[in-house]
Amino acid sequence: MQDHTVHVQCSGCPIRHRAVCARCETDELLRLEQIKYYRSFQAGQPVIWSGDRMEFVGSVVTGIATLTQTMEDGRRQMVGLLLPSDFVGRPGRATAAYDVTATTDLVMCCFRKKPFEEMMATTPHIAQRLLEMTLDELDAAREWMLLLGRKTAEEKVASFLLMLARRSLVIGCSHSKASGVPSFELPLTRADMADFLGLTIETVSRQITKLKTSKAVRLVANRLIQVPDIRRLAKIAGQEEFSL
Amino acid sequence: MQDHTVHVQCSGCPIRHRAVCARCETDELLRLEQIKYYRSFQAGQPVIWSGDRMEFVGSVVTGIATLTQTMEDGRRQMVGLLLPSDFVGRPGRATAAYDVTATTDLVMCCFRKKPFEEMMATTPHIAQRLLEMTLDELDAAREWMLLLGRKTAEEKVASFLLMLARRSLVIGCSHSKASGVPSFELPLTRADMADFLGLTIETVSRQITKLKTSKAVRLVANRLIQVPDIRRLAKIAGQEEFSL
DNA sequence: GACGGGCATTGACGCAGATCAAATGACAGG
DNA sequence: CCTGTCATTTGATCTGCGTCAATGCCCGTC
Secondary structure (H helix, E strand, O other): OOOOOOOOOHHHOOOOOOOOOOOOOHHHHHHHHHHEEEEEEOOOOEEEOOOOEOOEEEEEEEOOEEEEEEOOOOOEEEEEEEOOOOEEOOOOOOEOOOEEEEOOOEEEEEEEHHHHHHHHHHOHHHHHHHHHHHHHHHHHHHHHHHHHHHOOHHHHHHHHHHHHHHHHHHHOOHHHHHHOOOEEEOOOOHHHHHHHHOOOHHHHHHHHHHHHHOOOOEEOOOOEEEOOOHHHHHHHOOOOOOOO | OOOOOOOOOHHHOOOOOOOOOOOOOHHHHHHHHHHEEEEEEOOOOEEEOOOOEOOEEEEEEEOOEEEEEEOOOOOEEEEEEEOOOOEEOOOOOOEOOOEEEEOOOEEEEEEEHHHHHHHHHHOHHHHHHHHHHHHHHHHHHHHHHHHHHHOOHHHHHHHHHHHHHHHHHHHOOHHHHHHOOOEEEOOOOHHHHHHHHOOOHHHHHHHHHHHHHOOOOEEOOOOEEEOOOHHHHHHHOOOOOOOO
């Protein structure tokens, strides 16, 4: 709840080159810097509720947030996993379409919607970058649709862990480097994983146990996972041909 | 296979105000007109295969195409349903990410990728409109994810028919107007519907029979469907509160 | 060290939807 | 009108995952 505000220079920002501002020149960055502000959220806190008036858009700086849809009877489906540099909100729309929740402690770089929209209209670099990011998200959503519609529970869980393992390699996560084996912290509870994968908590748990028993993954600590053979995990996830 | 080419003025184009060119001024339209060409595909013909080199992007003018993903073992999931005015292809990408297939006879308005990308860089109206369309598609994909992950077979089929019924009202389809009851032609085979909904052909068929028996829909002709009470269909689809 | 509250695991059982198989219908061509 | 092809429906059976319920584990607090 308590959003304590800080101010930092964009030039030293950890997401400077991947976020919506990635293509901005120095002068454009200065203009952005004037309308931006930071907000922090504690793990578990809501960022916005679906239907709420959206007075800002922004980027995840550190931490992880989720985007979920809920049916009247309570069934939930996660429709987005927001990692650092991902963009939240839709320019030109008044109310939020999804619930956004901080699943870890979260810092966001926010812009009031109106000034941001004005800047977007006059700064092609921002709109261009936003288009690129939106197209990437659309691709991700479509791969996710294949997972939800056609994969088995085991394949779903393996696909999810594979995604995280891959990411931990790319980012060069400390765990992965130290051991030489891709390993990472699970950023989601079983309940969140279930909502991500269109399964129940129990099924997720059973499938993780199964992967553990078959030695496809190792649970080092409660939430710390190692993937000794990423290619094998990819095979279980239903992706025969696999690179990286 | 036989792509017979025609030339038509953009000003009289049926998708002029909804496609990627919607925001273009007269002079911009003239430039587009110079690099465009039409291609026709017969029902059932492939437009592109996933992995193929994409030498063009374009808009659906008339007819319907599908975007599908296929796993190595043959499992298929539709990830996009392309209706008139929808955009095909991703600027800045060399190869197709999905199979695109004409499910009805199809006419596309194509642009060679290179000239189109150049125009996009110099014509903000095009990039702006494309961003808007991509954001809409992302929203659609996310609603689709809720359907795939959390809805029952009956809800899935009802949701699909509801989408078509709604669309036939908005477009002002001749069938719907004549009878006063929303009705429409099913543009997809059972197999395509199954790929759309993440079900099998048999389950789709059974659920349609069920909806027919419960009088939620009527099958006027083989492929012609009437929805006497759209609100009831929405309820079955899992959308209690419903407008339009 | 006992207690309580979240999360996670495990087990027993049932059902929605997949699978396998066959019948029916819709058409186009001879 | 018969015949082959393909889409669709219908039936019988099987199974993966959901549901319900109990137990275990981790931690912070008293």
